[in-house]
Amino acid sequence: MKNISVIGAGTMGNGIAHVFAQHQHQVTLIDVSAAALEKALATISNNLDRMVKKETIQPADKERTLANIHTVTSIEEGVKNADLVVEAATENVGLKLKIFQEIDGFAPAKAILATNTSSISITQIAAVTKRASQVIGMHFMNPVPVMKLVEVIRGFDTSDDTTRIIMELSQSLGKIPVEVNDYPGFVANRILMPMINEAIYTLYEGVAGVTEIDTVMKLGMAHPMGPLQLADFIGLDVCLSILRVLQAGFGQPKYAPCPLLVNMVTAGKLGAKSGEGFYQYSTGSKELIPAPKFAR
Structure with missing residues (x-):
């Protein structure tokens, strides 16, 4: 090799x-x-x-x-x-x-x-x-x-x-x-993507805000990064693509992507790589600020 x-x-x-x-x-x-x-x-x-x-x-x-x-x-x-x-x-x-x-x-x-x-x-x-x-x-x-x-x-x-x-x-x-x-999502994304999707649904349904959701998962579940920040890091378009593969592969509604995720990708809000997703990103700054759509 x-x-x-x-x-x-x-x-x-x-x-x-x-x-x-x-x-x-x-x-x-x-x-x-x-x-x-x-x-x-x-x-x-x-x-x-x-x-x-x-x-x-x-x-x-x-x-x-x-x-x-x-x-x-x-x-x-x-x-x-x-x-x-x-x-x-x-x-x-x-x-x-x-x-x-x-x-x-x-x-x-x-x-x-x-x-x-x-x-x-x-x-x-x-x-x-x-x-x-x-x-x-x-x-x-x-x-x-x-x-x-x-x-x-x-x-x-x-x-x-x-x-x-x-x-x-x-x-x-x-x-x-x-x-x-070889089954849809393998192991990592079969488990990770439904969690991210559920976090997006939690935001979509008004249960809590962006930072609140991520804080609960970081402090309560010892995750190094909250699921919404992680989605931004992965790329929201990639998350959507994987969820659609899971939905098509298993034919189960639990893998259906949240409408908020679909709308964000359609609007070009893809996360860190586009400068805005659930958070805003600026060159040289490590501060996470919820995007205007989600700011409280």
Whole structure:
């Protein structure tokens, strides 16, 4: 697993590239946007600077890590020498299926194809390839360089050998892999998203305000972050997408997204990445202020 290709230079993709490169893998980071690739490298560099400042790595480690990352805008060029491809594109079924068809056509026959999806069926993704036994889920947590968990999701046809390799590889990155089976939402989001959705319903029905709901869950349940702040951090559009996958996969009304969540995503209030969700976000400020719609 020397050569790693990562598709998608967004928050998850650049974090995954960072971790592999820091552990001396040769990483090819792929995105159709050259600007996105440039931004990703800047983000990785800034994150490494923070690690140097905290003395968790040395300045030379930063330079080695950056030297291990190469960028391209072509999937064909980017995966041609890959031992492992990790797809970290937007959480959209159609897009992921298209990407996997392309990867399957261009990557070496021996390469393992992984997806960082947080909810979409590994079996469905594997079905569009000619190597279903070599397709697996690697669901990293955000922020990738910090969070230890990797959900390793076996599709219906994922082989024992593929699973073993990815479990061992995840451990070599300093992560703690947990093997799970391929059902909607896997484990993390099957449990997390209904909680977030219920918190949004609690706000929607006027039971309590944004800060009150988050405070109860932080102080009462020992959660490091309240569910509404966490939803903003994940991205409200991502939360909505996962809830819809759960609702379609299980056919149960308990997974139906709260109308408030639907309206916020429709209005472009996506959380931290858009500058406003349940809270407002400004560059350089760590103060959480409920968005005007929810301020009391």
